[in-house]
Amino acid sequence: MSKRIQDFKIVNKASAGGNCLLTLLPLGTPDLHDITPGQFVQVQALAPEVLLRRPISVCDVTPDGHLILMVKPIGNATRHIDSLAVGDTLNLVLPLGNGFDTSDMQGRRALLVGGGVGVAPLVFLARALTAAGASVDICIGGRSAADIAGIDSLFVPDAHLHFATDDGSAGHHGLVTSLNAFSADYHRIYCCGPTPMMKAVAASARNRGTDCFVSLENMMACGLGACLCCIEKTVRGNICVCTEGPVFNINQLLWN
Ligand SMILES: Cc1cc2nc3c(=O)[nH]c(=O)nc-3n(C[C@H](O)[C@H](O)[C@H](O)COP(=O)(O)OP(=O)(O)OC[C@H]3O[C@@H](n4cnc5c(N)ncnc54)[C@H](O)[C@@H]3O)c2cc1C
Ligand code: FES
Numbered sequence: 614m615s616k617r618i619q620d621f622k623i624v625n626k627a628s629a630g631g632n633c634l635l636t637l638l639p640l641g642t643p644d645l646h647d648i649t650p651g652q653f654v655q656v657q658a659l660a661p662e663v664l665l666r667r668p669i670s671v672c673d674v675t676p677d678g679h680l681i682l683m684v685k686p687i688g689n690a691t692r693h694i695d696s697l698a699v700g701d702t703l704n705l706v707l708p709l710g711n712g713f714d715t716s717d718m719q720g721r722r723a724l725l726v727g728g729g730v731g732v733a734p735l736v737f738l739a740r741a742l743t744a745a746g747a748s749v750d751i752c753i754g755g756r757s758a759a760d761i762a763g764i765d766s767l768f769v770p771d772a773h774l775h776f777a778t779d780d781g782s783a784g785h786h787g788l789v790t791s792l793n794a795f796s797a798d799y800h801r802i803y804c805c806g807p808t809p810m811m812k813a814v815a816a817s818a819r820n821r822g823t824d825c826f827v828s829l830e831n832m833m834a835c836g837l838g839a840c841l842c843c844i845e846k847t848v849r850g851n852i853c854v855c856t857e858g859p860v861f862n863i864n865q866l867l868w869n
């Protein structure tokens with residue numbers, strides 16, 4: 614199915630890691646099967662001084678046909694989304710972006726690494742990889758226990774979760790890259806989180822010669838390839854993260 618503008622009804626609100634978790638029911642066309650892990654939606658926030666839609670990752674598409682979004686309230690748009698109640702509607706443009714490559718993972722091991730709202734796209738990715746017959750380890754990093762509270766309940770039970778916090782208040786005390794799980798062998802590594810985390814994961818993958826994909830969160834405006842404000846410098850030149858990403862093989866990026 615092609616890109617569409619669609620209303621969704623908020624049917625549940627919860628929180629995880631200090632973020633707002635919205636469960637959305639599609640109105641009109643109920644089919645969400647065309648959405649793949651790593652894609653994002655552009656959310657309309659009808660708040661004062663918010664002109665443009667905001668990009669938010671697809672956190673999950675549940676087997677019973679709900680779309681889950683995880684939103685960190687940091688500015689006018691995300692605070693407005695956070696203030697919405699069960700029964701309110703949200704207007705989305707979807708599905709956008711390329712998504713993660715989950716091909717050839719049957720019977721293989723995947724490592725998923727995330728932090729902050731970068732955890733969001735890994736939830737749907739873990740569901741897809743385990744359904745495809747992959748074994749999935751997930752390493753989640755946060756500053757303290759509050760950043761990872763409730764995150765475990767988002768993931769499919771088959772996934773193996775490992776947590777690290779900067780202050781040691783929950784899980785392993787240290788950076789996510791110092792978790793034991795991190796040193797095992799994997800067919801592919803997937804990462805979404807703060808840029809320093811993604812660069813550290815990319816460097817580790819490169820050293821080990823492991824295939825690695827990262828999901829970038831460059832600032833976006835149109836989300837459709839028209840305004841060029843989300844450009845990333847790559848080995849193929851300057852390209853739009855909104856249409857050719859947000860997921861990139863690290864070999865494509867000019868990261869040291
Ligand atoms: C592909 C993609 C997926 C995303 N997925 C999620 C998600 O699942 N959940 C979520 O909460 N957020 C996500 N974001 C970030 C989200 O789009 C921004 O936080 C949001 O646009 C901020 O809008 P605002 O009006 O609330 O804040 P603004 O007032 O626009 O910004 C508040 C502050 O956040 C900074 N900021 C805004 N956008 C970004 C960004 N992309 N990266 C880093 N800093 C930013 C601004 O510079 C400013 O300092 C994603 C971004 C991208 C590009
Ligand atoms: S956000 Fe406009 S081109 Fe990517």
